[in-house]
Amino acid sequence: MTALPTRTLGDLTTSAIGVGAMVLSPGMYGEIDDAAGEAALRAAVDAGATLVDTSDGYGPDGHNERLVGRALAPVRDEVVIATKFGFRVPDGEPAHRFEVGLEFGELAVNADPRLVRGYAEQSLRELGTDRIDLYYPHFPDPQVPIEDTVGAVADLIAAGAVRHLGLSNVDAATLRRAHAVHPVSAVQTQWAMWHRPEPDLLDAADELGIGIVAWSPLGSGFLTGAVSGLAADDFRNNIDRFAHLQANNDRYAPVRSIAAELGITPAQLALAWLLARHPHVVPIPGSRTPSHIVENLDAARVRLGDDELARVDAALADFVPQGTVDVFGGAS
Structure with missing residues (x-):
């Protein structure tokens, strides 16, 4: 395994860039077989993730x-x-539905504390392991106080089945309430050149010593600069910004040009820029291609100077994407 620079998420240390595995299952970016998915993950680990x-x-x-x-x-x-829980609602249990700004439907979760141990036991079996290192409720349940859900995870931590608590897709107030029950190591939120978290969420995380895990740091692949069209079964067809792909690619061209001048890929620039924005942010890009995974992870070694960051920020100030960004998406 090649060593990468590291970062801290609360009291948990990880590589400065991780890997989002969502894209390795079928039905997300089109079909994929398990052999290819496992090869992608092995390449990520070999490269230091x-x-x-x-x-x-x-x-x-x-x-x-x-x-x-x-x-x-x-x-x-x-x-x-x-890993995250709350989407695979057991048969016979209510699914608590709520709108999160999706263009293509609503979410259904159940984070009832009575179910959390069962969720964890199921994930432990699926993962073939005896502990979950970082465990998140995938979304806050609109019918369950976050304190109750977090309390159930805290019980799992005390029992040794879970090592660290995370939260995903929450606001600052929810983060503070959860942290008052049990220390939160990481909060997962969407963060990329074309979508920024709410400043008060980042402020709360900084104040409480909580790390940031950035999902979709490459804008579901758009920020790689390599997306010119989508297959019919690609879930990104549901994201409004991909319906305006040519216009958005044109608007993103100045950022791609900076990457070319620096001798790095647009994906590496997007990830290096994000790492420079916060000392405790860990992006989790996803890819199915081993060479692209290695390329993404190499961005952890890219250092952008103040002048280079200023140029990127100036280009991003003029980069106003057409269309709305999906708030569910994945870690890619």
Whole structure:
């Protein structure tokens, strides 16, 4: 395993860039077989990634967790496995539905504390491991106080089944309420050149010593500069900004030009820029291609000077994407 620079998420240390595994299950970016998914994860670990992010809701019937577990079994003690719960609602239990600004539907979750131990036991079986390193409720349940959900995870931490608590897709007030019950190591939020978190969420995380895990740091692949069209079964067809792909690619061209001048890829520039924005942010880009994974991870070694950051920020000030950005998406 090649060593990458590291960062801290609360009291948890990981590689400065991790890997989002969502794209390795079928039904997200089109079809993929398990052999290719496992090869992608092995390439990530070989290149130095020590944080791999999954969820009980990625892929059909726990597929993503099983894939991650198989691929990481030989290096289990060398990696941090993060997973999320609340989407795979057990039969007979109510699914609490709520709108989150999606263009293509609503979410259904259940984070009832009575179910959390069962969720964890299921994920442990799927992952083939005896502990979850970082455990998140995938979304706050509109019917369940966050204190109750966090209290159930705290019980799992006390029992040794979970090592660290995370929160995902929450606001600053919810983060503060959760942290008052049990220390939160990381908060996962969407953060990329074309979508920024609310400043008060970042302020709360800084104040409480909580790290930031940035999902979709490459704008679902757009910020790689390589997306010119989508397959019919690609979930990104549901994202409004991809309906205006040519216009947005034109608007993004100045940023791509800066990357070319610096001798790095647009993806590396997007990730290096994000790392420069906060000392405790860990992006989790996803890719199915081993060479692209290695390229993304190499961005952890890119250092942007003040003048270079100023140029990028000036270009981004003029980069106003057409269309809305999906707030659910994935870690890619």
